[in-house]
Amino acid sequence: MNQVKSNFQVIAATISTLYFGLFAYGAFLVIQEFENVFNSLEAELPIQTSILINSYRYWGVLGLISAFILYKVSKAQSSKSMKLLTLLFVLSVLLVVFAVWGIYSPVLEGNEQPAT
Numbered sequence: 001m002n003q004v005k006s007n008f009q010v011i012a013a014t015i016s017t018l019y020f021g022l023f024a025y026g027a028f029l030v031i032q033e034f035e036n037v038f039n040s041l042e043a044e045l046p047i048q049t050s051i052l053i054n055s056y057r058y059w060g061v062l063g064l065i066s067a068f069i070l071y072k073v074s075k076a077q078s079s080k081s082m083k084l085l086t087l088l089f090v091l092s093v094l095l096v097v098f099a100v101w102g103i104y105s106p107v108l109e110g111n112e113q114p115a116t
Contacts, residue, residue, distance in 0.1 A: 010070070013070040013074070014070055049106055069085055
């Protein structure tokens with residue numbers, strides 16, 4: 001049974017490493033396009049959008065951390081590594097929510113109508 005658990009951990013770590021790599025690459029491509037659009041508008045951006053544009057380039061670190069965990073999991077069975085992968089997954093979900101909020105907040109804030 002321990003061998004099955006070990007194999008499952010290696011498979012889960014491999015899948016999450018691929019996920020984080022694709023996540024970071026996709027975020028880089030999508031947010032870079034929005035960055036170009038926002039720069040062409042030359043408008044002041046909300047703080048969350050500014051943070052998003054200044055930080056998305058570093059999201060690839062998630063893939064590197066996941067690859068390191070994959071290496072550790074493949075060498076020895078470690079439940080701490082799997083817990084860290086779970087935390088990284090939760091972080092990536094939060095980053096997706098933050099990215100959507102950061103990208104669309106200038107649009108939503110620009111549509112506010114004054115009360116009459």
